[in-house]
Amino acid sequence: MVDVSELTTGMSASCPRCGFMLTRKRRDAYRRIIAFASAGLIFLFVANNYPFLSFSSSGLESVMTLRQTPGALWANDMPEVSLLVAAFILVIPAAILLMMLALSFSLSQDRYHAWMTPVAKTIFLARNWSMVEVFIIGVIVSLVKIAAMATVEIGLAFWAYAAFTICFTLSVAHLDRYQCWQDIERLGVAR
Amino acid sequence: MSAVATGASRELASCHLCYKLAPNSLSHCPRCGSALHLRKNDSIQRTLALLFTACLLYIPANLYPIMYTEQLGSTEASTILGGVVLLIELGSLPIAMVIFVFSVMVPSAKIMAIFYLVWTVERHSPLGPRQRSLMYRVTELIGKWSMVDVFVVAILVALVHLSGLLVIRPGIAALSFAGVVIVTMVAAESFDCRLIWDNMEETK
Numbered sequence: 001m002v003d004v005s006e007l008t009t010g011m012s013a014s015c016p017r018c019g020f021m022l023t024r025k026r027r028d029a030y031r032r033i034i035a036f037a038s039a040g041l042i043f044l045f046v047a048n049n050y051p052f053l054s055f056s057s058s059g060l061e062s063v064m065t066l067r068q069t070p071g072a073l074w075a076n077d078m079p080e081v082s083l084l085v086a087a088f089i090l091v092i093p094a095a096i097l098l099m100m101l102a103l104s105f106s107l108s109q110d111r112y113h114a115w116m117t118p119v120a121k122t123i124f125l126a127r128n129w130s131m132v133e134v135f136i137i138g139v140i141v142s143l144v145k146i147a148a149m150a151t152v153e154i155g156l157a158f159w160a161y162a163a164f165t166i167c168f169t170l171s172v173a174h175l176d177r178y179q180c181w182q183d184i185e186r187l188g189v190a191r
Numbered sequence: 192m193s194a195v196a197t198g199a200s201r202e203l204a205s206c207h208l209c210y211k212l213a214p215n216s217l218s219h220c221p222r223c224g225s226a227l228h229l230r231k232n233d234s235i236q237r238t239l240a241l242l243f244t245a246c247l248l249y250i251p252a253n254l255y256p257i258m259y260t261e262q263l264g265s266t267e268a269s270t271i272l273g274g275v276v277l278l279i280e281l282g283s284l285p286i287a288m289v290i291f292v293f294s295v296m297v298p299s300a301k302i303m304a305i306f307y308l309v310w311t312v313e314r315h316s317p318l319g320p321r322q323r324s325l326m327y328r329v330t331e332l333i334g335k336w337s338m339v340d341v342f343v344v345a346i347l348v349a350l351v352h353l354s355g356l357l358v359i360r361p362g363i364a365a366l367s368f369a370g371v372v373i374v375t376m377v378a379a380e381s382f383d384c385r386l387i388w389d390n391m392e393e394t395k
Contacts, residue, residue: 017320017321057357058356062350064350068349072345073345073348073349073361080366080369081366081369085342089342117222120209124208125208129335131342134335134342135342137289137336137342138346139342141286141289142346142347144283145343146347152350177209177210185211
């Protein structure tokens, strides 16, 4: 057991046995999450509405959007993989950002709502299952793989998704599990 | 060995989800309502069951093609390892290394690492608990990176569809490989890394 009640802004506590960081108090954590999460959602919107990559060979061209990534698997009789890909790169990350936005907004205003507990639970359960950064590496590998076969062009949506990945990673990094639950509990009791 | 009092010695359990310390006699966390245990339920059995599932799925994932390339009427099937070999032949060694590390080394190393951690919970280990805790954290961290190959197939299938000229279709190994990644991630999650330390405290 470690007493972290004396922790002040900018400090962090680590496990005395295994050395893993337990919790960290950051300045303006919730306001930063609001900023990163809203920027991330805007980038995700752009990423979904513009061409992601385009591919041309011998005068023929095909354009791919982000949604077609799971869509094409579905059309090729792979509904399970299609749903998994859609969940890992779009649905789960978008849901996490939306929930973090709502939660951080209320926490930064010191307001308590009954939905905060289930929402925070969902965020921490789903957090491991977002694979946005893995998908970016997948895109880069794919680019190299087909660069030998034909001409590939990177669309606006790719850059938007890359920016979304950065915003997503930063907002998740700012949500400290221990501090978040402490704050929810404090507001719940005070009410 | 350590001067730090553990929660377990004072009948306190830490919630897996929100880290709240609560009396071990409660069945649910008073803060977030998750089921409360001193250690994760049947951690070893569950982890082992999931690891064996992952091993079984790993066989079709490597034997069957992960994608088919249809070029001017002829179809070519490629497996995960075949894809690595092809990339080396094409001269893109760095990308071949990336695929080899994420799709071949990471999943097998992960399965072996968790097996090792489970094995050493009840036995003597040449690695200290601190090193094994680090091993667990790394295993947990790299878990999802194996998904790269599945995403590559998804992207290629969506991007390359010039009817009659060049079409890429997904193979069944994509499904089994996604299964391996997901099952090993759940296996890592179901292993309670505090078991590493429990053993040490009993023997000392």
